[in-house]
Amino acid sequence: MSDSFGLSCEAKAKLLARMAARAPGALEARVPEPKAALGRSEVIDDLAMVRRAGEALQIDNPYFRAHEGIAGATTVIDGRTYDNFVSYNYLGLNGDPRVNQAAKDAIDRYGTSVSASRIVSGERLIHRELERALADVYEAEDCVTMVSGHATNVTVIGHLVDRNDLVVHDALSHNSIVQGALMSGARRVVFPHNDLAELDRMLAQIRSTAERALIVVEGHYSMDGDVPDLPRLIEIANRHRAHLMVDEAHSLGVLGPRGLGIAEHWRVDPREVDVWMGTLSKTLSGCGGYIAGPAALIDYLKCSAPGFVYSVGLPPPIAAAALESLSILLAEPERVAKLQVNSQAFLAALKGHGLDTGASIGSAIVPVMTGSSIVAARVADVLFGEGVNVQPIIYPAVPENGARLRFFLSNLHDRQQTDRVAAVVASCIAFSRETAIDLASLASRLAAN
Known part of the structure; x- marks a missing residue:
């Protein structure tokens, strides 16, 4: 005869006997050990x-x-x-009524998100309007915007060079530059802050060990408020057949008579810099980053850089706010x-x-x-x-x-x-x-x- 659980009285008795015969603490031993906390202990x-x-x-x-x-x-x-x-x-543009209105108009036209990566279905007219305007600042052939300034440096530097190459950056470079260099797999070399004589000496020693070399500096250092000697950097880069990338996060809207950045500050042709990087979250009162440079480089990034291809496009109100901020910057020096x-x-x-x-x-x-x-x-x-x-x-x-x-x-x-x-x-x-x-x-x- 079986009970409602399908076990006969005899079977139930045997099961209870086996359970009773188990060593004390056997059930407790199955409880897993506490997990160590995630994060780096140091x-x-x-x-x-x-x-x-x-x-x-x-x-x-x-x-x-x-x-x-x-x-x-x-x-x-x-x-x-x-x-x-x-x-x-x-420049006090965050909260400016014209910038606010541009963002509101973009919401009415496009909504608050493009809901996909741009390469798939997230492309909007406002993206190209902003990128064209930014490219004009640097007299560059093209520009691409991304949803994070930090991620822009990480994904772009990580995708421009590889293990056969060399990345040389300033000792006070932003974390995003360091992380991008690490991600690339290239040999990473650090030169003392703004010591271009040492940069020159180091490149003379190690340039021949790599297929390509990328020098990365900032246009205006956010910790010290100083700037590098851009004309000399360009000369050093050209002499050592190295590419030069300048991060303008804190220099657009700040340096130069019209706020056009470190190239205007030093009165040099911006086309002498291979890669311009900047952010939309400071002077341009939005959020995200951008890269300006040759059309072939921008096409390469738009079609293959992980941080662009696999990330949602810039939200329309943010793009519109940045574009309006840039327009005001140019109109109101x-x-x-x-x-x-x-x-x-x-x-x-x-x-x-x-x-x-x-x-x-x-x-x-x-x-x-x-x-x-x-x-x-x-x-x-x-x-x-x-x-x-x-x-x-x-x-x-x-x-x-x-x-x-x-x-x-x-x-x-x-x-x-x-x-x-x-x-x-x-x-x-x-x-x-x-x-x-x-x-x-x-x-x-x-x-x-």
Whole structure:
């Protein structure tokens, strides 16, 4: 006779007997071991140490603060208005009514997404309009836009050269350049920041070891606010039969009388640079990246670069906003002039207070070197309390002796504001140095945790 589960009484008894005979803990042994946390252990440890140090110093976390509206010369955080120096809104075009309207019109015509990669079915007229306008800036044959500035460098550099080649880049190159060089499989060589004599020497030694060589630099370095000597770079690249790629992320709209970038700054023909890269998220108040250059190069990337072929096309409102921003940049060079005046005034005011501004040329990016991560973090925290929003750049993002406060200027700032903030910065730094931290005690507390 069987029960409702199909087992006879005898079979059920045998099953229970077998279960009872199993060794104690046999069922528990089947439970899998806990999984190790994902992520690189050294990074996890560094983050934990920074957080513990912040708690020990009673410094609030300065990152991920939510802005309640458009961030320009001022911004609102938690209901309070701050002097703002953390945005890349260099020409104040993010939030400009004309830019907003262009984005809204694009939504009405195209929607919010193209819903596919452009090579499949995501191509829209607005893409080519923007790319043609960007190509004209560089007097280039063509241009291609992508949905991420970081991904643009990664996928393009990774797809231009291979293991038989050589990538040589500046020591302060953006992470996206480094990752692109690593992805390519090419031999990667780093030259000291803006040391073109050393670049020349290195190429003389190693150029013959590779089939092709690609030199990658930035037009305006976002950490230091300085620029490379573009005419000399072009001469070095040509002499060593190397290709030259320039990342204009922080130089379009900032350098040159009309804001056309480092080529205009140095008064050189932009066609002497093989590959121009830039972003849409700063001066052009959108999001994404672009590459401008010869038509054959752009066609190659559009048909085969993974970050373009396998990624959705740029959203129409973003493309339209960038195109309108570029049109305003070209039509209103006074915006660029005001940005440059503001930056020079701020640089001079800081130096007037005896502060170290590093190698900055005073074009939108001005660091204040503190030489200590603790000083940078403490001063940024005190400044926030005084109504000034600026980010500390600390180890390991920079070497410990390179810790700094990093100020981004815009045409929306004014002389009264920059002079006042420079005085507050000097006062806060002086106060921080007068009330030095007992590093031995801090280290002991961190070790105890």
